[in-house]
Amino acid sequence: MSDARRPGQYQVDAPPARHAVLEVLGLRCEVLHAAFGAQRFERHYHDGFSIGVVTAGANVFDYRRRRVEVPRGALCLAEPGEVHDGGLARMAWSYLDVQLPAALLRELARDVELDGVPSFAAGGFDDPSCARELVHWLQLCLHPRHDVMACEEAAVQALTRLILRHAEGVARLRLPPDDRVARLALELLHDTPHAPVALETLAAQAGASRYRVIRAVSAATGLPPHAYHLQLRLQRARDLILVGLPIAQAAAATGFADQAHLTRAMRARAGLTPGMLRVR
Incomplete structure (x- = not known):
């Protein structure tokens, strides 16, 4: 696999090391974003899956009696209990990696x-769309004030795509939009x-899997459930502010962590701030 930048490849800056534990x-x-020098890693294994995206240089390792070379922008993967090493290219490299239990997959x-x-x-996959979704999910998780619901939704999408594209011996399923699932999920979002x-709550309401809910709502609205619901909450906050409710109270009434959280979300989607809506 070439280390040249592919069309549409994301850009990830070299980190200082960051680590997060999440559910x-x-x-x-566990999520890790770290840079390494030219050191070689001894043979080892992980209790769960180790799935990462190389963000600089290349990760070269021996895996299942084969030499695996994973360049920048590609994915590296080790299954639970599979012994492997790392750093065999003797060059500086970095990656964004998640350790997750087999039960999750x-x-x-x-x-x-x-x-x-x-x-x-395989221990490596050159799949830019899978890599982008994995990076999006993990960068959300590493944000110090990450949104739990957004992270969970991104996890389901990134990991399900990886399973459908690269797991051995399974059909590449393409589930059709489900109007009933979308309708039931959207009813709950509009009522809340x-x-x-939580994505789990939506799935229970719709009587479908989390993945199917994401697909159905996205097909019906053009947005995944979290993003669509955020728009509804922002509109509700806007309505409350316009009738004179203080911004901090409007933020609390629509489930935002605080006034600053509401301000960031509104500015990113509407180009204005809650303060611009205040009745004078």
């Missing part, structure tokens, strides 16, 4: 009607303008 669907995961595979823990024969709604 996805109730299961503990098994649950997401079940969402798309697959049975068991997915297996991946005062707080974020």
Whole structure:
């Protein structure tokens, strides 16, 4: 795989090292963004899946008796218990990596009607769209004030795409839009303008998997559930401010962490701030 930049490839700056522990669907995961020198890593294994995107240089390692070379922008993956090393290119490199339990991938595979823990024969994948989704998810998680619901939704989308594209021995499913699922999920979102709604709650309401809910709502509205619901909450906050409610109270009434959180969200989507709406 070439290290040349591919069309549409994202840009990730070299980090200082960052680490975060988070929960996805109730299961503990660890995220690491780190740069390495030319040191070589001894042979080791992970208890869960290790999935990462190389953000600079190249990660070269021995995996299942093969030499794997993963350039910038591609994914590296090691399954639980598989012994491997690293840093064999003897060059500086960095990656954005997540360690996650096998039970999480098994649950997401079940969402798309697959049975068991997915297996991946290769240790590296050159798949820009998968890499972009994984980077988007993990960068959300590393933000010091990350939105839990947005992170969970991004996790489902990134990991399900990886399973559908690269897990061995499974059909590449393409689930059609489901009007009933979208309708039930959207009803709950419209009825809950005062707080974020968990993806698990939406799935239970619609009687469908998390993945199917994301697909159905996206097909119906053009936005995934979290982004669509954020728009509803912003509109509700705007209405409250326009009738004279203080901004901090409007933020609390629509499930934002504080006034600054509401301000950032509104400016990013409408180009104005809550202060510009205040009745004078």
